[in-house]
Amino acid sequence: MAEAIADLGDRSDPYHFLVRRLHSLTGIVPVGVFLCIHLSINASILAGPNAFQFAVNQIHNLSRLGILQVVEVLFIILPILYHAVVGVLIYLSGKPNLVNYQYGGNVRYVLQRWTGIITIFFILTHLWHVHWIIPGGAEFNADDAAASVVQAMAAGWTAPIYAIGVLCAVFHFANGIWTFLISWGITVGPRSQMLSGRVCIIIGLILGLLGVAALIRIKTMDLATMPQGADEAQAAHVAGGTEVH
């Protein structure tokens, strides 16, 4: 009897289950949540440059508290890195057979893998393009959010690349919610999986629309008519009611 007490079975890899389930979970929390926040903040530009600056300030208030980078590393970079590494291993473990079996589920299986891989390349491009990783890209300036974004996104290649990247990330997330619910045993039967599928379609459509609408707005904005420079941005900031000095 004593042997049975701590017995977790004779496993070849005791961490396999944990690694795979954490992969599934990190896709929703925090990575999926981050995607929702990111796309929502992007979409605030639909209400004008000042609203966008206000939204960006909400996030960058964290840097005034000195925890923005901690949050970025712990809740964004590390989880994405983990999700990507394990995801590539999962991608390599399958042998897609869409040619022989053209069922909806099998199409989503293949799309889930392709969109994941495309999203990895897109994130790397995005980091190079507007962040600090490698010099040579455009700079996003949090104190001059709208103008610096419009400037960074001025190049012609950004429209198709960002549209593809955002839509792939959104599909991967929406379909990932559906598989997450199955993997964890939340939706078991066909009826519940059909219903959760519908909810995931709606989530995907909303996020996709937000992403693409923000992209179109940014590409059609005129630099000359928006508040520019730190002074005006600061004015917008104060007007937005988030004074922290």
Add this chain to the structure above:
Amino acid sequence: MAEKFIHFKIKRQDGPNAYAYWEEFKMPYSPAHNVVSCLMYLREHPVNINGDRVEPVVWDSNCMEEVCGACSMIINGTPRQACSALIDELEQPITLEPMTKFPLIRDLMVDRSRMFEALMKIKAWIPVDGSWDIHRHAPLISPNEQSVRYIFSRCMTCGCCMEACPQFHPDSKFIGPAPIGQAKLHNSHPTGKFFKEDRLHVLMDEGGITDCGNAQNCIKVCPKDIPLTDAIGEIGRQTTMQWLRDMFVK
């Protein structure tokens, strides 16, 4: 009136390491043939479409009523049982290929032992309640529960679900959908439940439930209409609970 024929295109291979090649056969039509009865005719008349006498085609079959699972092969692109594949319902020429996920022995015959090893791994049986009188009646099972369990008990380990699964192949450790269905079946039995934790721990290891990719091809090709994705969802739930028990109760 021209004589009617049954036209086969068969993927052949003389041995495990030999090259694969296609060979065509034509045999006289008669109604109500199935693929196995045609292969039996071709065994008696092993003459290909060019009129050459060749080695008869090798295949595996047993029950002839779609319950043993032995005659699985890919017929016109779909993995299914040859005995229940009626010629009158098939488009010609009928292509026959061996399943691709199991080691090939010869022609249409494959080695399905990986599946039987999987059933042993997950203890796909119920403990005998005693070879002596235990002074108790058999445990009660509600008619509802019984009807759900009956569908899963029809699994014949034919391998069609694994043939269609993108996560199951010779280089993967994935146990495949059928044994997950059997784990669900035996975990729900009043005495089969005694091994529930053992089964779940096997399915939480490499090649277990987490290696499912949710392509859900299994449920589409299962010749016995077994709701394998229900079993995958259910075992997903049971392993989640087992994981929590292992973490907090042990």
